[in-house]
Amino acid sequence: EVQLVESGGGLVQPGGSLRLSCAASGFTVSSNYMSWVRQAPGKGLEWVSVIYSGGSTYYADSVKGRFTISRDNSKNTLYLQMNSLRAEDTAVYYCGYPIRGVIVYWGQGTLVTVSS
Amino acid sequence: EIVMTQSPATLSVSPGERATLSCRASQSVSSNLAWYQQKPGQAPRLLIYGASTRATGIPARFSGSGSGTEFTLTISSLQSEDFAVYYCQQYNNWPRLTFGGGTKVEIK
Helix, strand or coil, rough: CCCEEECCCCCCCCCEEEEEEEEEEEHHHHHHEEEEEEEECCCCCCEEEEEEECCCCEEEECEEEEEEEEECCCCCCCEEECCCHHHHCCEEEEEEEEECEEEEECCEEEEEEEEE | CCEEEEEEEEEEEEECCCCCEEEEEECCCCCCCEEEEECCCCCCCEECCCCCCECCCCCCCCEEEEEECEEEEEECCCCCCHHHHHEEEECCCCCEEEEEECCEEEEE
């Protein structure tokens, strides 16, 4: 059974950093695409980033240069390093396992709040 | 960027009635369109992919149609558990996925 469990969210000041983790089970992260999607409070869904099995990475313009997606193959875990955080980055962050572009599996989400 | 526009923003429907949700893409996405359902406090759940193929375990009362720029999600007879927010998402421009703003289906 595929499971995704995010952690690492919390309250951080503007300009601060946070690293989110997504522990996967039931499949191999390194052999598949993995993605992050976020949802600001009361708002819709926004794609954030993806990492390919080969290691290529892509980012939404809103986070490019500030966020870094990575993975630890030995831990079967996906990460999102978030630097220079802004108030508008406040959201629930979901990790997702897309298959041919469709996010079939979602984690439960972790809340990031950027506020002083 | 492909912009996805959903309408209406809110749909008030009585249990047992049909609900029709629309999604429009700013340019053709072929049939690379998915629908998700999200309930409060939960992650989205995949309903439909390929514009019209139901995901595993999704009841037959959910159906999708359309191609190109115009898409529809129909719920044939609303059950109590169907009241939720529904999002469309294009993946024609993979990996740059974009979602619609959502349609909230509420009890009339």
